Structures are given as structure tokens and as C-alpha cells.
Amino acid sequence: MWMQFVNQSKWFYKRVRNRKDKLKLGFKNLYIFPSKFGFYWFFSCIYIFILGTNLNNNFAILISYFLLSIFFINLFLTHFSLHGLILKSIKQDVNFADQFVYYSIKIYSNRDRGKVHLRCISVRNTIYSTKKINSGDNFFKINLGKKIRGEYSPGHIYGYSDYPMSLFNCWFYWIPDEKFLVAPAKVKGEVKTSSKRIKSNDMPHMIQFDNFSTTNIKGVRKYVTGEKLSTIDWKKYSKNRKLYSREYENYKPNHIWIELKENIPLEKALEHICEKIYLEYKKDNIYGLKLDDRFFLSPNNGKKHLEECLRIISCYRR
Amino acid sequence: MKKHKFYILISYLLIFIYGLIADKILVFCGINIIILLILSFSKFKFTQSLINAITFFSVSLWLLLFIHNINTSSVAWFSSLINLIWLLTSLKILEIFNNFKSKNIIIFLILSIGSLVLITESLLSNIICITSLFLAILSLLNLNENSVRISGEQFLIILLCIPITITSFFFIPKLNPWLSLDNQNIAKSGLSENLNPGDISSLVMSESLFARVYFNGNIPKHSERYWRVIVLDKFDGITWSKSDFAILNKKINQENHKNIISEKWITEPSEIIQRPWSGEGYPAEDNFISVNGMLNNINNKKFREEYYIYSGYEQPNWRLIKPSVNETYLNKNRNQRLNKIGEELAQKYSDPEIILKETLVWFSKANLTYTLDPGKMNPRNPYDDFLFNKKAGFCEHFAGSFSAMMRAANIPSRVVLGYQGGEEIIDSNKQSYLLIDNKYAHAWSEVWLPNKGWIRVDPTALVAPQRIESTSLVESKTFKLFSKNIFLNFNKSWRNIESKWQNNFLNIDNSFRNRLIPRFFRNNKYTKSIFILFVLSLIFIISAFYYFIRNISSDLIYSWLIKFYINKLKILKIKIDSQDTFNSISERVKNEYLQVNDDVDKLKISYNCIKFSCNRISFISNIKLFFYTLYLVNKILKEISKIKGIKD
Numbered sequence: 027m028w029m030q031f032v033n034q035s036k037w038f039y040k041r042v043r044n045r046k047d048k049l050k051l052g053f054k055n056l057y058i059f060p061s062k063f064g065f066y067w068f069f070s071c072i073y074i075f076i077l078g079t080n081l082n083n084n085f086a087i088l089i090s091y092f093l094l095s096i097f098f099i100n101l102f103l104t105h106f107s108l109h110g111l112i113l114k115s116i117k118q119d120v121n122f123a124d125q126f127v128y129y130s131i132k133i134y135s136n137r138d139r140g141k142v143h144l145r146c147i148s149v150r151n152t153i154y155s156t157k158k159i160n161s162g163d164n165f166f167k168i169n170l171g172k173k174i175r176g177e178y179s180p181g182h183i184y185g186y187s188d189y190p191m192s193l194f195n196c197w198f199y200w201i202p203d204e205k206f207l208v209a210p211a212k213v214k215g216e217v218k219t220s221s222k223r224i225k226s227n228d229m230p231h232m233i234q235f236d237n238f239s240t241t242n243i244k245g246v247r248k249y250v251t252g253e254k255l256s257t258i259d260w261k262k263y264s265k266n267r268k269l270y271s272r273e274y275e276n277y278k279p280n281h282i283w284i285e286l287k288e289n290i291p292l293e294k295a296l297e298h299i300c301e302k303i304y305l306e307y308k309k310d311n312i313y314g315l316k317l318d319d320r321f322f323l324s325p326n327n328g329k330k331h332l333e334e335c336l337r338i339i340s341c342y343r344r
Numbered sequence: 345m346k347k348h349k350f351y352i353l354i355s356y357l358l359i360f361i362y363g364l365i366a367d368k369i370l371v372f373c374g375i376n377i378i379i380l381l382i383l384s385f386s387k388f389k390f391t392q393s394l395i396n397a398i399t400f401f402s403v404s405l406w407l408l409l410f411i412h413n414i415n416t417s418s419v420a421w422f423s424s425l426i427n428l429i430w431l432l433t434s435l436k437i438l439e440i441f442n443n444f445k446s447k448n449i450i451i452f453l454i455l456s457i458g459s460l461v462l463i464t465e466s467l468l469s470n471i472i473c474i475t476s477l478f479l480a481i482l483s484l485l486n487l488n489e490n491s492v493r494i495s496g497e498q499f500l501i502i503l504l505c506i507p508i509t510i511t512s513f514f515f516i517p518k519l520n521p522w523l524s525l526d527n528q529n530i531a532k533s534g535l536s537e538n539l540n541p542g543d544i545s546s547l548v549m550s551e552s553l554f555a556r557v558y559f560n561g562n563i564p565k566h567s568e569r570y571w572r573v574i575v576l577d578k579f580d581g582i583t584w585s586k587s588d589f590a591i592l593n594k595k596i597n598q599e600n601h602k603n604i605i606s607e608k609w610i611t612e613p614s615e616i617i618q619r620p621w622s623g624e625g626y627p628a629e630d631n632f633i634s635v636n637g638m639l640n641n642i643n644n645k646k647f648r649e650e651y652y653i654y655s656g657y658e659q660p661n662w663r664l665i666k667p668s669v670n671e672t673y674l675n676k677n678r679n680q681r682l683n684k685i686g687e688e689l690a691q692k693y694s695d696p697e698i699i700l701k702e703t704l705v706w707f708s709k710a711n712l713t714y715t716l717d718p719g720k721m722n723p724r725n726p727y728d729d730f731l732f733n734k735k736a737g738f739c740e741h742f743a744g745s746f747s748a749m750m751r752a753a754n755i756p757s758r759v760v761l762g763y764q765g766g767e768e769i770i771d772s773n774k775q776s777y778l779l780i781d782n783k784y785a786h787a788w789s790e791v792w793l794p795n796k797g798w799i800r801v802d803p804t805a806l807v808a809p810q811r812i813e814s815t816s817l818v819e820s821k822t823f824k825l826f827s828k829n830i831f832l833n834f835n836k837s838w839r840n841i842e843s844k845w846q847n848n849f850l851n852i853d854n855s856f857r858n859r860l861i862p863r864f865f866r867n868n869k870y871t872k873s874i875f876i877l878f879v880l881s882l883i884f885i886i887s888a889f890y891y892f893i894r895n896i897s898s899d900l901i902y903s904w905l906i907k908f909y910i911n912k913l914k915i916l917k918i919k920i921d922s923q924d925t926f927n928s929i930s931e932r933v934k935n936e937y938l939q940v941n942d943d944v945d946k947l948k949i950s951y952n953c954i955k956f957s958c959n960r961i962s963f964i965s966n967i968k969l970f971f972y973t974l975y976l977v978n979k980i981l982k983e984i985s986k987i988k989g990i991k992d
Contacts, residue, residue: 066451074458080521082648084850085470086461088513089477093454095508096481099501099887106891190501191484192447 047203049113055198058105060097064193067097097193104194107140107187111159115202120336121173122300124211128167129180131202135159140189144168147199148181175210175296175340209336215298218285246270281312281325296339303339307332317342349440351483355453355476356437359460362472363430379438390438399435406431426459446487453480465612465648465850466553467842478502504890508883515861515876517854537616539576539584539759539787541726541741554763554784555620556843558608558777560655564622569765570788570800571620571780575636577671577758579751581678582726584744584759587670589634592662607653610846617641620763620780623662625653636671636758637662637790637798648851663797667756671792674751679727682745686752696793699753700801707746708806711735714742739804743787746803756792760800764788771843779839901970902954909977916984926951933980940983947976 049055060068071093078086112134121127129146138161143154149171157166168183179201186197246259249269257271284302287295299315306313307327314325315335321342323335390398410424433452440449453476461473481502557571576584606625619631621639631641631651676683685706693699710731718737722729727745730737743759750757764786766778788802858866865875906926913929914920918936920929930948934941950973954966 063447063451066447067454070451070454070458073455074461076523077458077462079519080523081462082521083462083465084513084518084852085465085473086458087518088509089458089461089473091512091516092477092505092509095505095512096501098508098884099505102888102891103501109892191481192487 046200047115049198049200051108051111051113051198053109055200056105056108056196057198058101058194058196061188061192061195064097064100064195067093067193071097096191100191100193103190104188104196107189108142108185108196108198111135111139111142113185113200113202115204116165118204118206120207120209120333120340122209122211123173123175123297124213125172127170127173127206127208129170129183129202129206131166131168131183133159133164133166135161135164137161140187142166142185142187144183144185146170146180146182147184173208175208175293176344177205177207177337177341179205207337207340209340210293210296210300212301212304213294213297214301215294216287216290217295217298217302218287219302220283220285244273246272281314282306283314283316283325285316286318292343296342299339300336303332303335315339348446348483348486351479351486352446352449352453353437353440355479355483356433358472358479359453359457359476360430360434362469363460395435395438398438402431402435426463429455429459446483450480450484467838467845470845504887508880508887511879511883514852514857515879517857517876537574537576537586539740539744539761540582541721541730541737541744553612553779553781553842554614555609555611555780556777557610557620557766557780558775560604560606563768563776563778566765569778570622570786570802571763571766572623572637572639572760573618573620573762574616575634575638575758575760575790577636577668579673579675579748581675582723584747587668589636589638589640591640592633592635592660592665604655605652606655608650609653610648610650612648619649619651621653625655627651627653633662635662635665635668637760648846650851661797663799665798667792671756671758672751672754674748679725679745679748681725681728681732682749683752686749689749690753696755696791699755700750700791700793703746703749703753704801704803704806706749707742707803712737712742712807714738714804714807740787742803742807743789746801747789747791750789750791758790759787760790761785761787764802767839769839769843771840777843779843902951902973905970905973905977906951909981912981913984916981916988918984933984937984937987939987940980943976943980943983947973947980950976 071090074086074093075090078084078090114132114134116130116132118130119128131144133142139159141156141158143156144166145152145154146168149169152169152171155166155168157164168180170178170180181201183200183202184197185200186195188195246262247270249258249271259270259272262268262270284299284306286292286299290298303313303315307329310327312325312327313335314323315338316322317338321338323331323338406424406428410428429452433449433456436449436452457473457476457480460469485501555571574586575589576586578585578587607622609620611619617640619627619639619641621627623637627633627639628651631639634640674683686703689699689702689706693702712731713736715736716738718730718734718741721727721734721737721741727741727748730741731745740759740761747757747759763780763784765784766780768776769779770776786804788800788804790798791801792798861872861875865871910920910929913933918929918933920932924932927948930944934944950969954969954973
């Protein structure tokens, strides 16, 4: 869109401070200007009007007024095709570095409207995400191109509509609050894994919790902050008001620990880990993640655990 | 084909076929239409390179024509511009079966429609233009990118523009023309300023409108309907042409109470500066009579024009002005056989009246026939060729040869070009008038008789009396009686509608617009402007407000109302906590004021209906519910304040 020359000049959109997790479009944050086609239309009206006046032709003047009134009515129509929309950033899915990254937003409308086009300003040469707005919630996925791993803010999102006759462009800017994650690409490779139990001395605040039964308790030890609440011996607590964790007799760990391999470069190692984590998640296995002494996650399964693991490897040393 | 492309194609074909029929469009645009029509039935696709080649060829051709015609008239650039627009539109439309940018073609279409409006003024062309325009707008609304789904909404968008258009048209005063545009291309009368039988092979009958004439009394008989326009008094043996003329009268005082309007003329634009008239009475305005009986004006008729001919004012009669040298001169080297007959008659009879009669007898016995397609005459002796070889011709041949023979017999004579006849039509005010179109174009002779002055002689009437008695020869040739009647009846009613359209709409001027403005604002230009601005902005505000109301959610208006209600309750000292729901507040009100129990219940139900209903409430139901709630809130608050007042 040629309007972006105006829209995206720094002096202008630096002043746009719509950093909110929710934005209601109205008179304060909507801008409107005739499109290129609108200018052509306007000049055609002027051409017919000038010749109609000079050749004393009432009908030509009437037609020029009619075309002009269409032009001005479109001013309202285009503005109100966006006015009243509520934009909301929603929880983002985790994206991977080798794929296109998408940012999801939700747009609520009280009635059916025309098409809305959205794109992220910081990303050059991306296609607009375009959708017709229906009454109720509408979900958009904005293409942000390919990115390296990390946690990002989407920056300025630019949206416009030229409904219904493309004579005007009505646009807005919005900086959603919700950040999104880009995990390393999933690449098959060697990963250091271990299934041995990690001693509580090595990792005082980590505890294995799975495959235990209340009947075979080996003993108790002092509870360390960060351990699962399910391991606490509540009976002991009721007696002496001190927290103890239970240790089990026939403990056979069925989980693995995924660790960082030291011989290969960090980024590659992370990509391999990412693939491994994803595989484990698909098989619904229990796994833990250990990058170093400060970055680790106790074994678990499920989507939430996967997301936490991916968050750690995305932000590791960045 | 996609919907919007279909609309574009229909719109294009409508205006271009009409333009071709009306002879306003270049031939190669026409060829384009034919190609397009053929293509629409075949699967051939124009490649972009082929289109580029055609564009290059056509634009070069246009450029050549432009260079060739630029010096021919002062408005050549204007007609060239219009033709260029049409040409470009035609070229662009070739891409219709490819993936092309529809918006560009719509702009070209709008410009083409605008151009057609400028150069044709008939009701039919107006209808065609407005239809094409609506189709172009419809195509824009149906574009793939942005299609307006609901046809009702499409209709609404167009409908909303109409009040603004009409208000602008009737209230904004028309500006005075500031460009010196002569629309010579606009309309052509069936008359030219020269008469050369060697040049014309056939007479093309155009049915385009020339003028309308209203009479004070009865409409003249058919045989008396001669409307003179151009007098050709110079004759070199081949060509009859117009000489420089002297002015006969001075401008008359229109306010003189003796003046009675005898003829009212409404004429269409044309290239010539002469205006049609009957030859009786005196003109006013900018018109003046020349000594040879032409009604002249300084300018050609750029626009549709209205003027009057008055009777009851004494002025010298042009019929009595003696002939000039031009009107007696004859080149004896040309048309020698014709000259010989004239000379023989002059030798035989001395009385000019007898010579005139004998010439007419000779003409009636010469076995001449009337035809519209006589072929070209011999360029050296055209009238000899007509009278003695071909023996067939149309009015100009008859009038030219008759006048030449009169000069050979030493009687001053000249040819008059004008219109003969006219169709009698009754307008909406039950006033009858004559409608003259270009098919009534005619030529006749005028001869000078010493006792009578200039008298009219129509030699065509001797040979083809039906040409004078009926309307024209074309109709009797091409239509059978039955179809002719249907055609004439349709034509009559169509002309009636067209006259209404022209009188009531196209002739609207600033004085009419002024009358629409209330008297209080009319007299001062500032108050007038303020009034116009006020009316226009009012309509704009109403449209904007309509969209605003339509757009904002009904919940929002409703929550404003409920907020207002709760604030009022607070003022009336009803205890309200921040954690209270609407239902709990209602219960409290009910407990405290038993008299409003029913209304509070109703309010509760309507609130719950709007707030929690799963079904979508229509726009009208929303408005109804809003006003119902407003009524309940008002009633409850009034009751409570009344009870409160009694308690206090």
C-alpha cells in the first residue's frame, strides 16, 4: 500500500503509543485518508464538473455531484467499518525458528463487516492477513516471517480497511502486550539423555515423584523449596509443623533427563534438544530438562510442561 | 465470468454501442467492440504483448489524427481528448478476460461516461449514461477483494448518496463558464453554409433534434411551415454560398407593451450563428435580422438556447430590400444548357411573373424525380447534369437549379436553406408546439419580383409534393403503414417525455435555484451561502449519525441508560454497594417502594433480555427495547421521587 510511505515514517508512528493488551477502535486511534483509487475518482469528478460547468451541461454536473457524494459517503462507510472493533492479544502458541512465525489476535465485532487487513510493520515483505469480520469473535494470525530463537514483542501492528469501494483507507496502529516465543528449529541429532536418579544432594530442590506408592515409603528427608507438594508428608507436618518429603523404596524411574551436549555448538545442541523434547511430548513420556545448574525443569509431561521447556531453551543465554 | 467483470462489460458495451450509433466515437473504438463481442463467444485470450502492440498501434493512429486535426478548429484538442479516453477504455477492456485491475477500468469507464454526457444531450443518452454509471458502481461493490455481500447494503450505499446529490444540485449555484470551449462537436444541424451539388452524392437523414417552436396563436399549416436559416446569395456557376450581410434592424425594446410574442424557439447547439425563424416579426435579445432575411447572432449556439420573435413592432421589411449585385450575378460559362433555357424565357416574356410561372411549368414537365441518393453530379456543370442527364436529385438540386435558371432569365434569385415541416406535439401544459429535427432540413428558392419583393418558390413541391405535405420520404420508404403508426405514436410520447425532462430538469438555472432558498436568506449572498452550507452539512451530519448509531453496540447505549438509572437511585438515597448486581438493586427498590413493584419487574426482564439473551436481537427490536426501558426508568424514578416527596 502506498499509504505506508506516510504511515510508517518514523516521526509518525513513534508517536503512536497504543501499547495495550486490548484496543477498542474509535475516533482517537483511527486515521483515514483517500486511497490512490480514491484520488483518481475525485479527479474524475472534478474533470466532469469542470467540463459540465463550461459546456453548461446540467446532467454532467449532476453526475459529478453523484460521484462526489459517493466519495464522501465512503468516508463514513470506511471509518465505521473499523469503528467499534475490539482487538485483543491472546495466548500465543510456541513457534519454531525454521518455520514462519504467526502472531494470533482476536477481534470482536458487534456486527458483520467488511474485510480487515493486518500486518506487522517491523517485518518487511510479508503478506497481509486478511479476513472478513463476522459478528462475534474473529481470530487472525499475522505472519511475522522467520525468526531466530528468543522471546519477542510483535511491535507495531498495522491494520487497514478500504471497505466497501476502496475509495478511502482507514488504518490503525497497535502494540499488543502479549509476547511470543520462538523455539529453536527442530533438528534431529544427538542428545545427551540420562535416566538415572539425581541425588537430592546434587539437586537439593528436585525430587522424583512418579511411580511411587504410599505403602513402600523408605523414609523422609527435609523438604526443599521447589519440590512438588505431592511429595510432602503431611502427617509429619501435622505433628511437628515441619515439612518433610517422602522417599520410596522400590523406585524405578521411567523418565529421562534431557541434557545439553557439550561437544557440539550451543545452537545446534539446542535444536537437537528441541526435537527430542517434541518427540517425547508426542509419545506422552515423562521427561526433565537440564541445561545447566540454573536452567532445568523437573520431569513431567503434558502441553504445559512442553511449553515451559521450550521457553527455557528459547531464552537460554539470550 | 466473474460478476464484477460482467457488470463492467455490460456498462462498456452500453455506452460504446450508443456512442457508435450516435456517431460520436472513433471507428477504431468500434472495431474494438466488435472484436470484444467475438471474443466473448470464443475462448481466445489476448496476451499482454499483443495488447501492448494494439495499444501502440492505436495510440499512434490517434496521434496522427490529432496532429492532422489540431488546426481545423479551436476545440480539436477537446474532441481529441474525449476520443483518447474512449480509445484507452477500449484498449483496457481487451484485458477483461485476463487478470486485470478492475479499478483502473472503472475509472476509465467513469471518464468515458462523463464524456458521453458532455457531447450528447438527449434523454436516451442520459438514461444510458446513468445505467452504465450504476453498473460501474455495482461492479466496484462486487470486486473480489471487497465484495459487499448483502445486496440490500449495496442498494443502501447508492440510496444514501441520492439526497446529497439532489441537495447539492438544487442548492449549489452553477458557476459561470470560464474556459473558452466551443462544443462544435456537440450537435450538427443538417445545414451547411455552402451548396455544391458536385460534392454530395446522397443526403443522410439525421433524426437528431434541431429545435422546438411554440406559437402565440394556431400552429401554421403544413404548407406554411418554412423555417429559414441560411440565405445563399452568391453563385459562381457551381457553388451557392453566403455573402457578407448588412444588418437590417436595431435591437427592440422588450418592455414595449405593444410587443407580442409570436414565436418562442428552443434550439439545440449547432455550429452556425444563424437562428431559425419564420421570416415574420422581429427578434429581441442578441439576435438581429440581416437585409437578406437571416436571423443572426454574434455567437454560434454553444448551448441549448431560448429566444423569442415579436410581432407588433414597426420595422423595415427585409422582403422589400432591393437585390444586391450578388443576387443577380451569373457565371455564363457554366451550366450553359440551363442558361440557354433561362435566356430563351427572358426573350419570350417580359413580365417576370410570367417568366416565373413558365419556369415552374418547365420544371414540372422536365420529368425530374425526387431521390435522396442521386449520385455525384458533374463538377464542372452540376446543374446541367442534374436537369438534363440524371434528372434525379433532392431539394438542394431543385432549389439551386431553379434559382440559377431565374438568374439566367434576369430575375434576381437566391437559395434559402432551412427546415420545412415539423411534428405537432402537445406538451404537459397542454400547449402544442412543433418539433423540428434534422430530417426536416430543406432548401428552396427566393425570387425578386418588382411589385412584390422577395417571394418564396419551392420547386421541390412541384416534383415531390409529398415531401412537403407529409413529414419525410424516408418513413414512407422504410416502414409499412402499421409499423409506421406504432413508431410515430411511440416517437410522439417519447418526444413528450423528452421535452418534459428538458424543460423541467436540464434547463434549471441559477434563478430557479435561487427560488428554492427561503426569502429571508435569498437576498444577501452571505446569508445565502450560510443557508446552503447549513443544508449540505445537515445532510452530511444525518448520514454520519446514521452510521454511528448503526455501528455502536446496543449494549453500550443500554449500559449508559442503566448507569443513569443507578445514579438517579443513588441521588434518591437508595443504598447501592459496588458489589450489587442489577437484580439485587431491583429487589431492594421493590422492598422499599411497593408501588413500583410491577415496573421494576418489567425493567428487570427487559435488562436480562438484552444482556443475556442468546438470540441475536434485530436492529428494530433493539430500538423498541431501548425506548421501552427508557419509559420504565422514567416512570420508576418519577414514582419514587413522588413517594419520597410525600414522606419528607
